[in-house]
Amino acid sequence: MTDRTVAVLAGGLSHERDVSLRSGRRLSSALRDVGLHVEEWDVDATLIDRLTHRRPDAVVVALHGGAGENGAVQSVLEMLRVPYVGADPRACRRAWDKPTAKDELARAGVSTPDWIVLPHATFRDLGPQDVLDALVDRLGLPLIFKPPQGGSALGVHVVRDASELPAAIVGCLAYGDSVLAERFVEGVEVAVAVLEGSDGEPQALPAVEIEAASGFYDYAARYTAGLATFHAPARLDAAATAAVAELAVNAHRLLGLRDVSRTDAVVSPDRVAHFLEVNVEPGLTETSLLPMAIESTGADLGTVYATLIERAVARAW
Amino acid sequence: MNTRGNDNLPSNRPPTQRDLDPHLRRYAQRTVGMTASEIRALFAVASRPEVVSLAGGMPYLPALPLDSLADELAQMVSSEGMAALQYGSAQGTAQLREQICEVMALEGVRAHADDVTVTVGSQMALDMVTRIFCDPGDVVLAEAPSYVGALTTFASYQAQVVQVAMDDDGLVPGKLEAALDALAAQGRTPKFLYTIPNFHNPAGVTMAVQRRGEVLRLCAEHRVLVVEDNPYGLLGFEGKIYPAMRASDPDNVVYLGSFSKTFAPGLRVGWALAPHAVREKLVLAAESATLCPPAFTQFVVSRYLAQHDWKGQVKIYQEVYRERRDAMLAALAQHLPPGCTWTHPTGGFYVWLTVPEGLDTKAMLPRAVTERVAYVPGTAFYADGLGSRQMRLSFCYPTSERIVEGVRRLAAVLEGELELQRTFGSVRPRTVFGPQSPSPDTA
Numbered sequence A: 001m002t003d004r005t006v007a008v009l010a011g012g013l014s015h016e017r018d019v020s021l022r023s024g025r026r027l028s029s030a031l032r033d034v035g036l037h038v039e040e041w042d043v044d045a046t047l048i049d050r051l052t053h054r055r056p057d058a059v060v061v062a063l064h065g066g067a068g069e070n071g072a073v074q075s076v077l078e079m080l081r082v083p084y085v086g087a088d089p090r091a092c093r094r095a096w097d098k099p100t101a102k103d104e105l106a107r108a109g110v111s112t113p114d115w116i117v118l119p120h121a122t123f124r125d126l127g128p129q130d131v132l133d134a135l136v137d138r139l140g141l142p143l144i145f146k147p148p149q150g151g152s153a154l155g156v157h158v159v160r161d162a163s164e165l166p167a168a169i170v171g172c173l174a175y176g177d178s179v180l181a182e183r184f185v186e187g188v189e190v191a192v193a194v195l196e197g198s199d200g201e202p203q204a205l206p207a208v209e210i211e212a213a214s215g216f217y218d219y220a221a222r223y224t225a226g227l228a229t230f231h232a233p234a235r236l237d238a239a240a241t242a243a244v245a246e247l248a249v250n251a252h253r254l255l256g257l258r259d260v261s262r263t264d265a266v267v268s269p270d271r272v273a274h275f276l277e278v279n280v281e282p283g284l285t286e287t288s289l290l291p292m293a294i295e296s297t298g299a300d301l302g303t304v305y306a307t308l309i310e311r312a313v314a315r316a317w
Numbered sequence B: 001m002n003t004r005g006n007d008n009l010p011s012n013r014p015p016t017q018r019d020l021d022p023h024l025r026r027y028a029q030r031t032v033g034m035t036a037s038e039i040r041a042l043f044a045v046a047s048r049p050e051v052v053s054l055a056g057g058m059p060y061l062p063a064l065p066l067d068s069l070a071d072e073l074a075q076m077v078s079s080e081g082m083a084a085l086q087y088g089s090a091q092g093t094a095q096l097r098e099q100i101c102e103v104m105a106l107e108g109v110r111a112h113a114d115d116v117t118v119t120v121g122s123q124m125a126l127d128m129v130t131r132i133f134c135d136p137g138d139v140v141l142a143e144a145p146s147y148v149g150a151l152t153t154f155a156s157y158q159a160q161v162v163q164v165a166m167d168d169d170g171l172v173p174g175k176l177e178a179a180l181d182a183l184a185a186q187g188r189t190p191k192f193l194y195t196i197p198n199f200h201n202p203a204g205v206t207m208a209v210q211r212r213g214e215v216l217r218l219c220a221e222h223r224v225l226v227v228e229d230n231p232y233g234l235l236g237f238e239g240k241i242y243p244a245m246r247a248s249d250p251d252n253v254v255y256l257g258s259f260s261k262t263f264a265p266g267l268r269v270g271w272a273l274a275p276h277a278v279r280e281k282l283v284l285a286a287e288s289a290t291l292c293p294p295a296f297t298q299f300v301v302s303r304y305l306a307q308h309d310w311k312g313q314v315k316i317y318q319e320v321y322r323e324r325r326d327a328m329l330a331a332l333a334q335h336l337p338p339g340c341t342w343t344h345p346t347g348g349f350y351v352w353l354t355v356p357e358g359l360d361t362k363a364m365l366p367r368a369v370t371e372r373v374a375y376v377p378g379t380a381f382y383a384d385g386l387g388s389r390q391m392r393l394s395f396c397y398p399t400s401e402r403i404v405e406g407v408r409r410l411a412a413v414l415e416g417e418l419e420l421q422r423t424f425g426s427v428r429p430r431t432v433f434g435p436q437s438p439s440p441d442t443a
Helices: A017-033 A047-054 A072-079 A089-096 A098-107 A120-126 A128-139 A162-173 A219-223 A238-254 A289-296 A301-314 B038-046 B066-084 B094-105 B121-133 B148-156 B173-185 B209-221 B276-290 B295-307 B310-335 B365-370 B400-424
Strands: A005-009 A037-041 A058-061 A115-119 A143-146 A157-159 A178-183 A188-196 A202-204 A208-212 A228-232 A260-267 A273-279 B016-019 B116-120 B139-144 B160-167 B192-195 B225-229 B253-258 B269-273 B350-354 B390-394
Touching: A005 A017, A005 A047, A017 A037, A017 A301, A017 B038, A037 A047, A047 A072, A058 A072, A058 A301, A072 A089, A089 A098, A098 A115, A098 A238, A098 A273, A115 A120, A115 A128, A120 A128, A120 B400, A128 A143, A128 A162, A128 A178, A143 A162, A157 A162, A162 A178, A162 B400, A188 A238, A188 A289, A188 A301, A202 A238, A208 A289, A219 B038, A228 A289, A238 A260, A238 A273, A260 A289, A289 A301, B038 B365, B066 B295, B094 B116, B094 B253, B094 B269, B094 B295, B116 B121, B116 B276, B121 B148, B121 B192, B121 B225, B121 B253, B121 B269, B121 B276, B139 B148, B139 B173, B148 B160, B160 B173, B173 B209, B192 B209, B209 B225, B269 B295, B310 B350, B310 B400, B365 B400
Parallel strands: A005 A037, A005 A058, B139 B160, B139 B192, B192 B225, B225 B253
Antiparallel strands: A115 A178, A143 A157, A143 A178, A188 A202, A188 A208, A188 A260, A208 A228, A228 B016, A260 A273, B116 B269, B253 B269, B350 B390
C-alpha cells in the first residue's frame, strides 16, 4: 500500500456517537493493517483547523447520524478540497432523509412499503385520534414508526395493535419533530452493501440476512454480539437474491451515491424485495453488516477501504 | 447476485451462518441483561464539552493541589517505592488502616484497624459483602431509590432487591417495618439492609438522626445486617457531621467508606469496617478477587493524609459543591415549569428531581441530548421499573454557570415534553427498565 495519511472522522455529537467511535476504531485498525498512516479524529470546533493545517491525503467519514450522514461534513470537505470517501453532500441529503429516499425510489418504480410522514404539529392541530384513525385506515396494521432521519433503530417502534400507537409515536418523537409511519412488511430482513469498483460501476455484495433473537433488530440486537444471527449470503433463492442485489444497486444509482452504501430491505413471502432505507456511511463495528458482507467474499475491510481511498484521491480537485 | 466485475473483491464464498458470539450458551444466568443499551449509548454524547452533563458524579478534581501532590508522589516513589510497588497484604497496609480509623472517628466511630479491610474503591467492598452473604434469590433491602452501582452488584449475585420508601428525612422506619413484616410473613429474612444515610445518592436527602436508631433497632429485631455506605458523609454544607450508624451498633453494621469523594476517585481506595467474624471472610473474599489492594495507591493516600491538610481540602470541596448546589437550586426554581419538585440536599453531589405527572424521564433523554444537556433517568435507581418521573441531577462537576445553562436547557426539554403530553395525553413509551446509567467516567 501507500504511505498516505488518512483521517478517519468518528464520534461527533449525534445520538450514534458511541457506535461511530466503534466504527472509527475498527476501520482505523483495518487501514493500519494494510499499511496506511491513520489518524482518528473526533469532529468538533477544531475540525476545519485540523483539515487545513494537517491536510490528510484523504478522509473517511465514519460518522453515523446527523452531520456525518446529512452532507454537512461532506460540504466542509468539499469547501476545503479534501478528498473523501463516499457520497457528495447532495446525495447524502437525499439518502439521509428516509422519506426523500423512498419517494425517489418509488417514483422510479422500486418497491418500498407505503408510508406517511406526520409532524407533531399535525397531531396537535388536528387531534391525535382522528389522525391515527386515518393513518390506520390508510396503511393498516402492523405499522413501523421511525424518526425520518437517524439510524441504529433509535426511536423505532413496531405497532401491531392500535392501542400501542400513541406510545410508539411519542417514543419516536423523542428523536425529532416528525414520525415516518410505514406499513410493516413481514419477511426476510436483509442488508445489501454496494461497492464501486475501480471502473465506478456499483456492484452488490452478498446480502446479509438478519435473524434477531427477539424478532426485532433493535439497538441491543445490533450492538450486542449474540442477540442476532446472520447468514451471509442470505438464504434466499436465486430470484430473490438477484432481486435484492438489483434493488441495492438501483438505490445506489438513483440516489447518486458513491463508493459505498448499504441498503436495508425486506423480502416478503411473495419474494418481492422492498426498499426500507439506505446508509451512506454504513456501520463498521464488530457487529455491523458491511464488514460481514465484505468478509463473506473473502476480502478484508482494510483492503476494500484502501481501494476506496485511492479512488477518492484520484478524483480529487 | 454476483460480484464479478468488482476488482475490489474476490469471488463469492459458500453461505455461512455468523454467530457473533460463539459463547452465547455458556454464559451464567447472571449475565442476562448485560446488553448494549440505547440509554448508555446516549451518555457517550454527554462526555462532549458541548453537552452540559448533569449526569455523572465526578468529583471536581481541579480543586486539588495537583502540583504539590506531584512532588509528594515523586518523593514517595523514591523513598518508599520498594514497598509501594510490591505485593501487599490482602487486608491493606497497617498504616492506612490506622489512618482510616482516624477518619471514621470524625463520625463517632471507634474502631480497631484490624477490623478494616482496604478495597479497590468502596464498590469492591460492596461486591465482597454481597458475595459473602447472598445466594441467588436472597433478599436485600435498599432505599427507594438507591445507588445504581449497588443495584447492579446485587443483580450480579442474583439477589432480589426490595426497595423501601424514603421521604425528606431519609428511609422511613414505618415502611421498613412493613417491608420486614411482609417478608417475614413469606418466611423470608433479608440478608441485609443497604443504606446511604448521608446526602443520599441519588435522592440528596439525609436520614434524620433519630431515625437511625429506629432503623438499627428494627434491623436488630429482625436479625438483619445493616450495610452503611457513607461516601459523602464529610461533604456536608452546614458544618455538621452526622454520627455514623456504625457508631451506635458495632456488632450489626458493616460500614463502607471511600476516599473517592474526599480525595480522588482515580486512586480507587475504599474500605469496609466489619464485625470481626465478617471481616475475616471479607479478607478471604477480597484476596480471591484481587490478591491485595494496590499498595501504590494506599501509599499515596497514606502520605496525603499524613502530610497534607486533608481536612482543609475537604472544606474546599464543601465550598465548591455548596456554591454549585446553590446555583442549581436557584436555576431550578427560576426555569422549571410548574409541577416539578426537587430535593434540597445539605451535602453531597445530587438533587433528585420529580417532573410533572405523565412525563417519562427515560423516554425524553434523547431529546435532552439533542438539546445538549444530560441527566440520569430515575429508573436507573430502581430494580423494578419505578422512577419514570424522576431524574438525578449532579452539581459536583460543572461550574455554576454551566449548571444554570444546563437547567435552562432542561427546562426547554420539559416544555417540549409537556407539549407532547398536551397532544397525546399521558402515555408511557416502551423503554427497557433496569439500572442503566453512565459509566463512571462519563461526566
